[in-house]
Amino acid sequence: MNNRRTFLKNAAGIAGGLSASQLLAAAPSSSSKGQSFRNSIGVSTYSFWGFRRNEFRSIEKCIELAADMGFDGVEILQRQMEDESNAALQRIKQRAFLLGLDLMGFSTHQGFVYPDKAKRQEHIDLTISQIEQAYRMGIPTMRINTGRWGTSKDFDELMANKGIEPALEGYTDEDGFGWVIDSLEKVIPKAERCGVTLGLENHWGLGRTVEGVQRIVDAIDSPWLQVTLDTGNFLENPYPKLAQLAPQTVLLQTKTYHGGGTWYTLDLDYPRIAKIMKDANFRGYVSLEFEGKEDPLTAIPKSLEMLRTHF
Numbered sequence: 001m002n003n004r005r006t007f008l009k010n011a012a013g014i015a016g017g018l019s020a021s022q023l024l025a026a027a028p029s030s031s032s033k034g035q036s037f038r039n040s041i042g043v044s045t046y047s048f049w050g051f052r053r054n055e056f057r058s059i060e061k062c063i064e065l066a067a068d069m070g071f072d073g074v075e076i077l078q079r080q081m082e083d084e085s086n087a088a089l090q091r092i093k094q095r096a097f098l099l100g101l102d103l104m105g106f107s108t109h110q111g112f113v114y115p116d117k118a119k120r121q122e123h124i125d126l127t128i129s130q131i132e133q134a135y136r137m138g139i140p141t142m143r144i145n146t147g148r149w150g151t152s153k154d155f156d157e158l159m160a161n162k163g164i165e166p167a168l169e170g171y172t173d174e175d176g177f178g179w180v181i182d183s184l185e186k187v188i189p190k191a192e193r194c195g196v197t198l199g200l201e202n203h204w205g206l207g208r209t210v211e212g213v214q215r216i217v218d219a220i221d222s223p224w225l226q227v228t229l230d231t232g233n234f235l236e237n238p239y240p241k242l243a244q245l246a247p248q249t250v251l252l253q254t255k256t257y258h259g260g261g262t263w264y265t266l267d268l269d270y271p272r273i274a275k276i277m278k279d280a281n282f283r284g285y286v287s288l289e290f291e292g293k294e295d296p297l298t299a300i301p302k303s304l305e306m307l308r309t310h311f
Helices: 002-014 020-026 059-069 086-098 117-137 155-160 173-194 210-220 238-248 270-279 296-310
Strands: 041-044 073-077 102-107 141-144 197-201 225-230 249-256 286-290
Touching (some): 059 073, 059 086, 059 296, 086 102, 086 117, 102 117, 141 225, 141 249, 173 197, 197 249, 249 296, 270 296
Parallel strands (some): 041 073, 102 141, 141 197, 225 249
């Protein structure tokens, strides 16, 4: 108690005799938009593995590298997990905790753009199981996708067409949106029970456009479905599109392309993107998704330095 009194007495002296009400009035409001604050910076395990660098396949190895490089958190790519048992999930959770890192995102894959109701149900069940995995690891948000028609010959063709592909013969995008919305309505109760906020990404398929993402999120109309915003998935005129989705964003995925990208390389203006997110009062995690050909052990620290500078 004496220490507390001494602190208060000294603080009053420093304040030069200002009253408590004057001190409160002079302090910036924690809810003020546009004030200066620091976003936490995480890294996706995908940044290390990239579906092809098997020396970085281990989730725990990626967590250790992230800690050594100075990140605040890690976003786990679910497809990178070789063991989905509860024991493995708890080892991941413990490793991150011991290294002082948040497990702050879970990036998953699913798709609901199927005429076959049984096939859609498979992906509903898959998504529910992924929510449970996130819950067991204490991860608060999970990236989800709409899925796509699958009418492209392969991913190379899809990228050559800038993510655009025709609907299956006999169906339209209207059918697809109905299937996606109906499917997500069935997974939202599980997300709410587990406290896992779903983030629909501006990804390929029906979520390729701002209008597609907002149509689905608005139709579900739940605080448990928001937006995971990816800076690298609007291939043309990205900034007004990012600004449109920024107010609903719960996780920002930031692409970098050191060494050149595999399908494309975007010259993204991160000072401008950071301002867009600040203007939207985004205070959440910024997650690095490195997609270049450079060695991730050199490219990822450079990317972190850039993100720290602007966010």
